[in-house]
Amino acid sequence: MSRINIEITLGALLVLFTSIFIVIYGFKEPQRMQEFELHQEAQAIEVGADLFNNNCVGCHGTQGEGVPGLAPALNDRYFFDQRIKDLGWSSSLEDYIVATVSSGRVVSTRPEYVGGGAPAMPAWSEQYGGPLRVDQVRSIAAFIMNWEPTAPDRGAATPMAGPPVGTDITVELPEGNPTNGEALATSQGCTGCHVLTDTGPAWAASANELGIGDRAAQRFTQADYTGSATTPEQYLLESIVAPGEYIVPGFETVLMPATYGQSLTAQDAADIIAYMLTIK
Amino acid sequence: MIKSLDLQDLRKKLVTAVDTRVRIITAGLGLNELRAVMRGDPPTEKPNPRYKVHTTSFLFHIRPRYYEKGSTIFTHTFRLGFFTALFFFVELFTGLILMIYYTPSPDQAYNSILNLLSNVPYGKLLRDIHRLGAEAMVIFTVLHMLRTYLTGSYKKDRSFTWLTGLVLLLVTLVLSFSGYLLPWDQLAYWAVTIGTSMVEAAPLIGEQANLIARGAPDIGANGLLRFYLLHVVLLPLAAILVISVHYYKVSREHGISLPAKFEEGDVPPEVKKQAKQRIDYIPDLLTHEVFLTALGLFIVITVTAFMNYSAPLEHIANPQVTPLDTKAPWYFWWLQGMLKLGDKTLMGIIIPTILGGLLVAIPYIDRNPHRSLHKRPLAVAIGLLTVLVLVALSYMGLPQYGIKHTAAQRIMQDLAPQEGVGPLRAVPFDQLQTGVYEVSGEVPRDLCPNLDFGCPDLTAVFREFSDGVVYAATHTELESYERLPDAQAAMVIEDWQQDLKKVTLRINWTDADTGKTQKLENQYFLHRERERN
Numbered sequence: 076m077s078r079i080n081i082e083i084t085l086g087a088l089l090v091l092f093t094s095i096f097i098v099i100y101g102f103k104e105p106q107r108m109q110e111f112e113l114h115q116e117a118q119a120i121e122v123g124a125d126l127f128n129n130n131c132v133g134c135h136g137t138q139g140e141g142v143p144g145l146a147p148a149l150n151d152r153y154f155f156d157q158r159i160k161d162l163g164w165s166s167s168l169e170d171y172i173v174a175t176v177s178s179g180r181v182v183s184t185r186p187e188y189v190g191g192g193a194p195a196m197p198a199w200s201e202q203y204g205g206p207l208r209v210d211q212v213r214s215i216a217a218f219i220m221n222w223e224p225t226a227p228d229r230g231a232a233t234p235m236a237g238p239p240v241g242t243d244i245t246v247e248l249p250e251g252n253p254t255n256g257e258a259l260a261t262s263q264g265c266t267g268c269h270v271l272t273d274t275g276p277a278w279a280a281s282a283n284e285l286g287i288g289d290r291a292a293q294r295f296t297q298a299d300y301t302g303s304a305t306t307p308e309q310y311l312l313e314s315i316v317a318p319g320e321y322i323v324p325g326f327e328t329v330l331m332p333a334t335y336g337q338s339l340t341a342q343d344a345a346d347i348i349a350y351m352l353t354i355k
Numbered sequence: 356m357i358k359s360l361d362l363q364d365l366r367k368k369l370v371t372a373v374d375t376r377v378r379i380i381t382a383g384l385g386l387n388e389l390r391a392v393m394r395g396d397p398p399t400e401k402p403n404p405r406y407k408v409h410t411t412s413f414l415f416h417i418r419p420r421y422y423e424k425g426s427t428i429f430t431h432t433f434r435l436g437f438f439t440a441l442f443f444f445v446e447l448f449t450g451l452i453l454m455i456y457y458t459p460s461p462d463q464a465y466n467s468i469l470n471l472l473s474n475v476p477y478g479k480l481l482r483d484i485h486r487l488g489a490e491a492m493v494i495f496t497v498l499h500m501l502r503t504y505l506t507g508s509y510k511k512d513r514s515f516t517w518l519t520g521l522v523l524l525l526v527t528l529v530l531s532f533s534g535y536l537l538p539w540d541q542l543a544y545w546a547v548t549i550g551t552s553m554v555e556a557a558p559l560i561g562e563q564a565n566l567i568a569r570g571a572p573d574i575g576a577n578g579l580l581r582f583y584l585l586h587v588v589l590l591p592l593a594a595i596l597v598i599s600v601h602y603y604k605v606s607r608e609h610g611i612s613l614p615a616k617f618e619e620g621d622v623p624p625e626v627k628k629q630a631k632q633r634i635d636y637i638p639d640l641l642t643h644e645v646f647l648t649a650l651g652l653f654i655v656i657t658v659t660a661f662m663n664y665s666a667p668l669e670h671i672a673n674p675q676v677t678p679l680d681t682k683a684p685w686y687f688w689w690l691q692g693m694l695k696l697g698d699k700t701l702m703g704i705i706i707p708t709i710l711g712g713l714l715v716a717i718p719y720i721d722r723n724p725h726r727s728l729h730k731r732p733l734a735v736a737i738g739l740l741t742v743l744v745l746v747a748l749s750y751m752g753l754p755q756y757g758i759k760h761t762a763a764q765r766i767m768q769d770l771a772p773q774e775g776v777g778p779l780r781a782v783p784f785d786q787l788q789t790g791v792y793e794v795s796g797e798v799p800r801d802l803c804p805n806l807d808f809g810c811p812d813l814t815a816v817f818r819e820f821s822d823g824v825v826y827a828a829t830h831t832e833l834e835s836y837e838r839l840p841d842a843q844a845a846m847v848i849e850d851w852q853q854d855l856k857k858v859t860l861r862i863n864w865t866d867a868d869t870g871k872t873q874k875l876e877n878q879y880f881l882h883r884e885r886e887r888n
Contacts, residue, residue, distance in 0.1 A: 077394075079394070082642045083642055083646070085646060086645050086648075086650075089650055089653040092653060093649070093656050096661070097480075100480060100661075101476065108472075108473050108474065108476070111473045111479075112473045115469060117885040120855060121882050122670075124855060124857070125880055210671060222852060
C-alpha cells in the first residue's frame, strides 16, 4: 500500500470514529442538560441563601421566621398556601416573591407589620434603585421557595394581653419588670436593627457610648432635643412609640417604624423601659 | 428508435457525459484521473491534468503546486502551521454556530451561556471545542514561530513572511483574549479588567486608549459590545486577510524551507538532489492534509467529548467582588509576572513593545547567513533563553507567587475557593453531618462514627483545615502574616433548609504584630444537587 492509500484509509476510519463519537455523545445530551439544570437550580438556592443571609435576616429572621412588628414570616405555611390567594395574585408564588423583592412595598398590606402609610419593604432590584441584579433577586426567590416543603404553621400573631400603650408619652405606666423587659427586647426583633455586636446589643455600653440608661438621662436635657419628654422614662417611651419626635444626630437615614405604640401593651413598654434603665 | 439503441454506445455516451461534468466540477480531472489520484497512481493523461487544476480553480490556485521533498519531513515542520490554520477554521465554524445563541449585553450574555449549556443539544460540546480550539491555536502559533526561529527559516526572502507571522501571533492573542470577556463571568470580567488596565499604563495615549477599549471608565455594556465586535468581525477579517498573505508566500512563492542540512550541510549531492524532488499537491499533499484534518478533528472531539475537557464558567460577573485569585489567561501569565517586577508602564507596555519590535527586527538584526543550529549558537542560545525566561515569568505571574494572603484567608480559600469547587464543596451531601467540630490538634479517624458509611471526605476536609491552622499556630518562624498565634478554629455544620446545609469556618487568632484579636468567619451554603466535580 502506498502512503496515499494508508492516509485515505486511516483518514476515513478517523472520520467514521469521530462521527460515531458525536452520535454517542448526542445520546447522553438530554441527561446532561437535565443534570446541568439541576445544578443550576441548586446553585441558585446556594447563592440565594447567601444573599438572604446578608440582606434579609435583619427583618425576616435568620430562618425566615419573621420579626413581630417588623416583617412577616416567610418560612410559614400561610405564606406558601394562602398568601397569593388572599392577595388575588394571578401568577405563581415565585413570581410574587420576585415582584415584591424587586420593587418593594410602598404600603404594607398587613398593618400589623411595618406600614401605616410608611414604605414597608424597600426595593431591592437595581431596576428600581435597589442594590441587587435581576438574577440575584431570582436566586433569593429560589431560596425562599425551597422552604415550601418544610414550612411550619406559625399561626396568627398572638393576641395582645391588653390595650396598646398608644403614643401619648405622659401616660402613667405600671411598674416595670427588667427581666421580662430583657426577654422582650431580645425577642421582638429589636436586635435586627439595633445590631448585636461582640460586646452586646446596640443599647449596651461600648467604648465610645454610655449604656442606654445613661444616654436616656442625658438626651432630653440637651439643647438640640426636639421632643417633649421630661424624664428618662418618658424619653425612652417616646423613642419607642413616637421615634420621629427626636432623632439622634447620625441616624437620620435609618428610621424606626412608628408602630410600636399599637403593638406593645403598657406593661410591655414599662418592662422594656425598666430593662433599658438598668443599663448604665 | 429501439433498433438504433446500441447499449455499448449508450454506455460510452453516458460515461463521456459524466466525465465532462466531473471535469467541470474538479476543474480538470476526469473520472479515470480521479481514480488514479485516489489510488496514488501516476497521472493518466499528458500533459499532467493535475497541474491544470491549479490554474482553473480558485481554491487550488492558492494552494502549492508542489513542495520539495526535504521540506515535508515531519520532524522538520511538525505540521505546526497547518494545525494553526486548521484550528482557525474550527474556531470560525463553531464560533458561527455559537453566535446564534449569544447576546452581547451584560444582562443577557451570561444567561445565554447558561441557556446554551442547559437547552441546546451539543451546546456544551460546541463551547468546549471553541475554547479548546482557541487554546490550541495559541499553542500551535507559538510553537510554529519557535520552530521557524530555530530552523532559521525567517532569513532572506522569508523575512516578510516572518513579519506577517508576527502580525498573526498578535491577532491570535487578541482574538483569544477578546473572546475571554464574552461569557461575562467573574473569570472573564476580571481577566479583561486587568488586561485593559495595562493599556491605561501606556504613556500619553493610555487613558484615551483604555476608554476606547472599555467604552467607559469600567467595563460594561459598551465594553462588552466592543469586545464582541472585535472578536467576531474585525479580528477574524484581519486574520483571514493576513493568513492569506502569509500562506500565499509559503505556498506560491518560496515554499517551506528545506532543512538546513540539505542546503548547507555536508551531505552528498545526490541526497541534496533527492531532497529537492517535487512532491505534487495532487494527490500527495492533498491526501496528507485531509488525513491531518481528520486526525485533528478526531483528537479535538475525543478530548472534549470523552476526556472531561470543559470550558470554565464561573459565577456571573460582579464588579463589586474581586475574586481572591485573579489571573490572566495562561498565555499572558508572563506579562502578569513582569508586572510584579516593576512599574506598570515600564513592565506592561514599554518592555513588551520593545520585545515585539525585536521580534520584527530579527531577520534584519541577524546577519548570520547560516541556518543550521550549530552554525548560529548565539541565536539559538538567545531563543532558548527567551523561552526559559518566559516560563519563569509565567510562574511568577501565578496568583500563588508573591501575593500575601493571611494564613486564615489562605486556608479558607484553599478549602472552598471563591470560584470553582474545592475540597469542601466536593464533600457528598450525606457526609455533611451537623455538628460543631473544634480544631484541637487531634483529628479523629472518622468524624461521624454514627454513620454506617462514615464520612471520609468530610474528615479529610476537616483534617486539612485542622492541619493548616495547627501549622500556622505552632510554626513561629513563619512570616507574621502567615502565622496564627493562639488560634482557635471550628467548623460548624447546620441544617439550613431541605437539601441545604450551612457550613461555617471560623478562625480566631491574635495578630502576631499588633497583638489584637482577629477573627475570620466564612459561611458556605451547600445544596444536595450542587455540582461536585
